[in-house]
Amino acid sequence: MKNRISSRRKKTAIARLAPPQGWRLVPRELINWVTPTWGEKQLEINPLLVTEGRIDLQSGTKVSKKNQQKNATVITYRAALTTAPTSDLKQKMLSVFDLRVLSELIHIMHSQEKSPDDLLLFKASKLISGLGLALAGSSYARVEQSLADLASFRVETSIDHQGSSDYLLNFAETGRISILSGASSFSTNDHLAEKPTKRHLFWRVQMGNLMRLLLRYESLFTSYPLSVYKEAGRSPTAQWLTFFYFSHGHNGSAIYEHKLTTLAEKTNLPAQITQRLTAAIEREYLSKSKDAKSEDALDRQGKIERVQQKSLRLAAVRIRNNLQKIINTGIFSRLNILNPENDDDPMQGKVQARRYQTKVEMFLSNRLTARNWAPS
Numbered sequence: 001m002k003n004r005i006s007s008r009r010k011k012t013a014i015a016r017l018a019p020p021q022g023w024r025l026v027p028r029e030l031i032n033w034v035t036p037t038w039g040e041k042q043l044e045i046n047p048l049l050v051t052e053g054r055i056d057l058q059s060g061t062k063v064s065k066k067n068q069q070k071n072a073t074v075i076t077y078r079a080a081l082t083t084a085p086t087s088d089l090k091q092k093m094l095s096v097f098d099l100r101v102l103s104e105l106i107h108i109m110h111s112q113e114k115s116p117d118d119l120l121l122f123k124a125s126k127l128i129s130g131l132g133l134a135l136a137g138s139s140y141a142r143v144e145q146s147l148a149d150l151a152s153f154r155v156e157t158s159i160d161h162q163g164s165s166d167y168l169l170n171f172a173e174t175g176r177i178s179i180l181s182g183a184s185s186f187s188t189n190d191h192l193a194e195k196p197t198k199r200h201l202f203w204r205v206q207m208g209n210l211m212r213l214l215l216r217y218e219s220l221f222t223s224y225p226l227s228v229y230k231e232a233g234r235s236p237t238a239q240w241l242t243f244f245y246f247s248h249g250h251n252g253s254a255i256y257e258h259k260l261t262t263l264a265e266k267t268n269l270p271a272q273i274t275q276r277l278t279a280a281i282e283r284e285y286l287s288k289s290k291d292a293k294s295e296d297a298l299d300r301q302g303k304i305e306r307v308q309q310k311s312l313r314l315a316a317v318r319i320r321n322n323l324q325k326i327i328n329t330g331i332f333s334r335l336n337i338l339n340p341e342n343d344d345d346p347m348q349g350k351v352q353a354r355r356y357q358t359k360v361e362m363f364l365s366n367r368l369t370a371r372n373w374a375p376s
Contacts, residue, residue: 025221026103029053033079035268036236041092052078060217080154096239101146116215120205147172151179170208175200222247231329238322252357260316260349269315277307316346
């Protein structure tokens with residue numbers, strides 16, 4: 001009888017952590033480490049834009065240097081700039097899809113009534129279906145690559161000036177990939193053969209130390225409905241904006257006014273556009289003869305400078321166009337793009353937004369944190 005009561009207590013406690021059906025959780029601070037991108041990741045972590053998270057371990061709340069209490073134990077964390085402490089290889093930013101995969105792993109953890117420290121064992125098809133993908137080989141390969149990127153994404157933490165590094169996922173194994181503490185390993189040499197290693201029916205994943213810590217404090221997470229994420233469509237920019245606006249204004253209050261250019265810089269879209277257009281200019285230059293190269297050197301440099309100047313404008317236009325997409329999701333009671341000087345100039349545009357107050361989000365934000373229950 002005692003075991004039955006304990007089991008019921010544990011089930012009730014874990015159910016209190018999981019969001020309602022059709023909703024998912026995502027770490028709020030990690031949105032700043034994500035950029036809208038398709039395909040292979042190219043953009044490196046920008047040290048000027050990477051924000052630092054600070055958590056008061058006693059209260060489980062986010063703090064700043066200004067409001068931090070003197071005797072408080074605070075952990076700070078941020079995305080590392082390199083792939084390893086002793087490496088000069090620059091780390092790439094996460095994609096929106098990576099964040100979505102991490103969110104689905106958190107959902108699986110809650111649905112299995114696991115703690116953040118437990119090893120997750122789940123059917124690969126459950127993860128694929130939960131992400132809204134077809135059960136096809138390309139879907140499995142895409143999710144495997146995302147798991148590999150999450151398990152190789154290094155973060156730096158510090159408690160009382162004692163620093164250490166960690167990875168978002170401590171362990172990920174699918175049969176074709178096996179990554180432990182950021183290092184890839186293979187149990188056989190099948191990856192060198194013509195036929196690739198067969199995938200396991202069940203995949204295994206374990207959260208990294210930072211994720212285990214974050215998962216003990218619900219106030220550090222934002223919730224979002226899958227229906228709205230799907231309505232945002234296939235555009236990574238629209239998906240990023242969905243994550244961003246669901247991390248603000250859940251109580252129905254006005255969201256801080258943002259310029260289109262500010263939102264563009266938060267997504268790192270200008271750097272992506274500059275990188276892509278500059279690469280196209282370089283390819284065109286290299287394809288020319290030696291004599292033509294010497295004649296076009298100044299023209300090439302001028303093109304690159306013009307690309308750098310207009311990339312922010314192009315990114316602001318993309319933000320404006322994708323805001324039009326998420327207006328139709330019905331989550332905003334007000335969303336206005338104001339241009340005080342010139343209606344056609346995206347560089348001057350400002351976004352005023354207020355979301356509908358949802359009972360689900362109010363419920364989620366007012367619950368006890370995971371640290372406050374201890375099932376026996």
